[in-house]
Amino acid sequence: MSDLLRDDAGTAVLLGSSCGGCGRPSFPRSDVCCWCGRPDPDPVELSTTGTLWGWAVVHSAPPGYAGPVPYGMGVVELPEGLRVVSRIDVADEAALTQGRPVRLVVVELPTGDPEDPVLRTWEAAPC
Numbered sequence: 001m002s003d004l005l006r007d008d009a010g011t012a013v014l015l016g017s018s019c020g021g022c023g024r025p026s027f028p029r030s031d032v033c034c035w036c037g038r039p040d041p042d043p044v045e046l047s048t049t050g051t052l053w054g055w056a057v058v059h060s061a062p063p064g065y066a067g068p069v070p071y072g073m074g075v076v077e078l079p080e081g082l083r084v085v086s087r088i089d090v091a092d093e094a095a096l097t098q099g100r101p102v103r104l105v106v107v108e109l110p111t112g113d114p115e116d117p118v119l120r121t122w123e124a125a126p127c
């Protein structure tokens with residue numbers, strides 16, 4: 001699917017790293033720990049659930065965006081202590097609250113490019 005995630009029957013599993021030196025996780029994977037600089041952190045699969053930390057709802061499509069509006073963009077805090085930027089499911093916008101449990105799901109977005117019409121990415125949906 002990509003270097004960022006694995007599709008587990010519709011659940012988005014983010015592919016991160018864990019450092020054998022400082023013990024801290026990171027996302028996305030890299031060849032060097034972004035916290036201490038140690039090379040070759042261990043590949044790990046991050047939690048598929050977290051809590052909503054902050055978000056904004058976008059009601060007007062930016063140039064080049066072919067997906068549906070409104071859509072949410074926000075920050076999800078994972079149990080590992082990482083905060084990841086994510087699309088946010090805003091089907092029930094009134095239900096979005098800070099600290100709300102969310103799960104990461106795979107979504108498909110139109111790109112507007114006939115040669116590569118679909119982008120598969122993840123979104124945080126309320127649990």
Ligand SMILES: [Zn+2]
Pocket residue numbers: 019020021022023024033034035036037038
């Ligand atoms: Zn480290």
